[in-house]
Amino acid sequence: MTTNTSPTTKKIVETAIKIGMILLLFVLCFYIVQPFIVPLVWSLIITVSIYPVYSRIVILFGGRQKLTAILIILTLLLIIAAPCFVLVGTIASNIEELVTKLSDGSLTIPLPTEKVAAWPIIGESLFKYWTLASTNLLGTLQQVAPQLKMLGKWLLTSSFSLTVSILQLVLAIIISGILLVNAEGGRLLAIAMGKRFVGERGEEFESLSTETIRGVATGILGVALIQSLLAGLGLVVADIPSAALLTLACFFLAVIQVGPTFIMLPVTIYVFSAHDTLFSLTFMAWAIFVSLIDNVLKPLLIGRGSRIPIVIIIIGVIGGMIFSGIIGLFVGPVVLALGYELFRAWVFEGE
Known part of the structure; x- marks a missing residue:
């Protein structure tokens, strides 16, 4: 038994299959690129922001684009990324030192001055807990243990997020160096895409x-x-x-x-x-x-x-x-x- 399919129906089916394949391709591309979306967006922002400086340095270096891009990448890493890693490392070492002192009982807190009690609103309460912490640190920590546990979880989560953000920033800076070398081609591509959407x-x-x-x-x-x-x-x-x-x-x-x-x-x-x-x-x-x-x-x-x-x-x-x-x-x-x-x-x- 044979069925006759009209040309219009076949065309609709073929068009639907093509659209489905294109959508599937876009979805797969998105999931593959998804881990790099944030660094890519940051790299575009960095590239656009520093391109005028890059252009001037290229002229000074006699048109050596790759050398200029490498120098700019290293400079940005030194100025932006390195201090971030130093800051994170310092915070981590201070926390480690604090934990060590708490463990061996060598952590001491100086007594507050009488001026603290005179502070408006929080003075008396702060003076009370400060004095208690100075004389009986372990007992004070036991009183606020639930709050400290929540604070510790928040600090751990925040530290992890901050580290991931810094790594993404480092990757974005490296990608921006590649984009700088190909900046003119990228500009022409952006213009071409713009014309596809809004014409001239x-x-x-x-x-x-x-x-x-x-x-x-x-x-x-x-x-x-x-x-x-x-x-x-x-x-x-x-x-x-x-x-x-x-x-x-x-x-x-x-x-x-x-x-x-x-x-x-x-x-x-x-x-x-x-x-x-x-x-x-x-x-x-x-x-x-x-x-x-x-x-x-x-x-x-x-x-x-x-x-x-x-x-x-x-x-x-x-x-x-x-x-x-x-x-x-x-x-x-x-x-x-x-x-x-x-x-x-x-x-x-x-x-």
Whole structure:
């Protein structure tokens, strides 16, 4: 028995099979590339951000692109990745030393001064537990054992996540060196893809994306540098131990948009216990100023020179970070800027 299949039905079946195969191919490609998506996105951001510097150095080196890319990779690893590993290593060694001292009973906590009890709100409670910890550390630790267990789990998880992020950053820096050498080809590919989506405005949209990424990168790094330098100045004046390491930590926290508050808050508590009231209040005011100054500087630096309204950029930065973390800081404003331009093109079409 034979069945007659119309040409239209056969064409529909063949088309469905082709579409299914293409979708299957895309799904497989996604799962294969998925572990590298974050480093690849970071490498694109790094490449776009530092390409102007790369171009100038290539000219100075007589057109030696590979040599320039290698030098830039090594410099970035030295400036960004190496301090991160040093910071993680220092934290790990300090934790190990703390555990060792707790185990052999050699850890001692100095008694608090009477000024601690006079602090508003938390003074009396802090003085009580501080004194108890100074005289009976083991008993105090037993009282707060459940909280310490939760804190330990959080620290372990955070340390693992931080280590993975640093390794991803190292991989992204290495990939960015390869992309720098092939930057012109990548730019032409981006323009071609843009033209497939938006026609002749593809090159304009490529330029807009590049401009937005560089503006955000300049703003974030600039604000982080200013905040960390101001924080470091306060730490040096207050004669805080390991001021250089804490300044580096402030820079790192500012870059990842956590801010230096997590460093300045415990340091401020230490200053109140070690210095007189006037100096402590002055340092606290300085710490608050340093922690909040990014709210003023970010709009000024990120939106400088951009053709997109600053409100769009700031909403993109904040919304992108809430949606997808640190990478969203860059992806958010780019997506919103492109959407804004497409909306304008649709509204004012033909004018």
